[in-house]
Amino acid sequence: MIxxxxxxxxxxxxxxxxxxxxxxxxxxxxxxxxxxxxAYKALKNxxxxxxxxxxxxxxxxxxxxxxxxxxxxxxxRAGLPMIxxxxxxFPKASSGFLAMKRDEQTHQSVLYYDRVPSSCEGKxxxxxxxxxATGGSLSDAIALMKTRSPxxxxxxxxxxxxxxxxxxxxxxxxxxxxxxxxxxxxxENKFIIPGLGDAGDRSYNTPEKLxx
Ligand code: PRP
Numbered sequence: 001m002i003x004x005x006x007x008x009x010x011x012x013x014x015x016x017x018x019x020x021x022x023x024x025x026x027x028x029x030x031x032x033x034x035x036x037x038x039a040y041k042a043l044k045n046x047x048x049x050x051x052x053x054x055x056x057x058x059x060x061x062x063x064x065x066x067x068x069x070x071x072x073x074x075x076x077r078a079g080l081p082m083i084x085x086x087x088x089x090f091p092k093a094s095s096g097f098l099a100m101k102r103d104e105q106t107h108q109s110v111l112y113y114d115r116v117p118s119s120c121e122g123k124x125x126x127x128x129x130x131x132x133a134t135g136g137s138l139s140d141a142i143a144l145m146k147t148r149s150p151x152x153x154x155x156x157x158x159x160x161x162x163x164x165x166x167x168x169x170x171x172x173x174x175x176x177x178x179x180x181x182x183x184x185x186x187x188e189n190k191f192i193i194p195g196l197g198d199a200g201d202r203s204y205n206t207p208e209k210l211x212x
Contacts, residue, residue, distance in 0.1 A: 032085035038156040067092035071123040078200035082128035109137040120150040130199040135164030
């Protein structure tokens with residue numbers, strides 16, 4: 001199921017990302033903030049486990065998310081600020097990295113790096129990638145993660161096109177996808193309109209693609 005987080009704070013942050021003058025440092029900072037806001041929403045029903053801790057009034061039990069059961073998976077490289085923010089929230093969670101490059105001719109995603117545990121049994125896999133354009137990269141990443149038998153898969157995304165989100169809905173109806181903003185459409189080059197450019201290029205100052 002797709003959940004769009006329509007909220008004035010989130011809209012404002014996304015719209016700052018659209019501004020071309022927003023530099024790479026602020027761009028990554030906003031992406032991190034949005035990753036945290038998406039996570040708060042996506043983990044609202046996460047089970048809590050009671051742990052005994054030493055407080056200023058001695059030993060007491062309090063509820064915590066079982067961080068060790070969380071596995072964040074990012075698709076390089078635009079997802080890096082997102083995983084950075086989430087591992088700061090949950091330092092005991094583990095992380096996995098996939099690299100997929102969109103072939104600019106065929107618009108298909110190609111996997112060329114995979115550092116995700118081969119078994120993910122019992123894990124809540126949280127895939128993070130700022131952009132869902134055609135949905136190809138995300139759909140492939142979800143399919144790959146499903147082969148590793150996690151407990152469930154959640155996707156956190158910042159901006160997406162209806163076309164790509166429809167693909168995810170059709171191919172992976174069991175995945176809960178939380179997205180900050182669903183934009184109007186894809187253009188003929190499969191870029192999100194109005195979008196924010198290429199999140200990887202915006203984050204890491206690789207301007208050769210910024211004017212496309
Ligand atoms: C972008 C983005 C997604 C993908 C979305 O990555 O971060 O991974 O494109 O497109 P899709 O839905 O059509 O598959 P890109 O390939 O530009 O790599 P980058 O993160 O290194 O910039």
